[in-house]
Amino acid sequence: MPFIDRDQRGRLRINKKEVAYAIFKNYSHFLDRLNKNVLFHDMINRHSKNVTRFPNQYNARYEIYNYINDNIIQNRSIDYLEFGVFKSDSIKHWASINSHRESRFFGFDTFEGLPEGYGNRPKGTFDAHGDVPEVDDERVTWEKGLFQDVLPIFLADFQPKSRVVIHIDTDLYSSTLYCLTSMNNMLKPGSILIFDEFGDLEQEFAAFYDYTRSYYRNWELICAQHNLWLVAMQLQ
């Protein structure tokens, strides 16, 4: 395409896209992140009425899980679905703090690691050699396989019995977007979403942003680490 051509009325017109591409040929993650950073903070500000903040240290995740179970769920029964289980630290913690006998905990993972690279982590990072974790709690079950393969089969039979809590710890844009869009019909107002890597502007955040725009979902942040990396929100 030439840089300049004529429109339907014969007037000269600059092909802005062609000119821009001639000047700037390489995709810039930096520019992408800079723009998404604005979206991220605007979005957080618009959806944060009453947020409990937690320190940034690693173990804050367990404090956040405890806070949600004690204050929001109040130890009532839940249907907890975790996408990205690895060695099951989080899902086991959830099963230990939510003692309601009607709660159910579903852990989804290939147990063979990430299906694609994530930043400087190559495909296969978090490989548990295909072994499902051992667990001594019959409320916990594993759905082994690629989400894209096992979730449609799971959802064909699944009827939520309690408040749905989704924990997204997939790290990846593709996996996050797939899970959120697939789960959308199950996500009634009051459902809780937890993200482990929300601060990654090109991955979990970007997928959540695209999901909420595409499905017109509204939400409120309920608690978060100060750095907004691990966050929990309630859907409306």
Ligand SMILES: C[S@@+](CC[C@H](N)C(=O)[O-])C[C@H]1O[C@@H](n2cnc3c(N)ncnc32)[C@H](O)[C@@H]1O
């Ligand atoms: C960061 S780890 C999960 C850590 C875990 N939640 C914990 O508390 O320790 C990410 C996991 O997501 C899984 N994963 C990512 N995308 C997936 C997909 N599309 N299908 C199945 N598993 C996936 C990987 O196998 C990996 O075990």
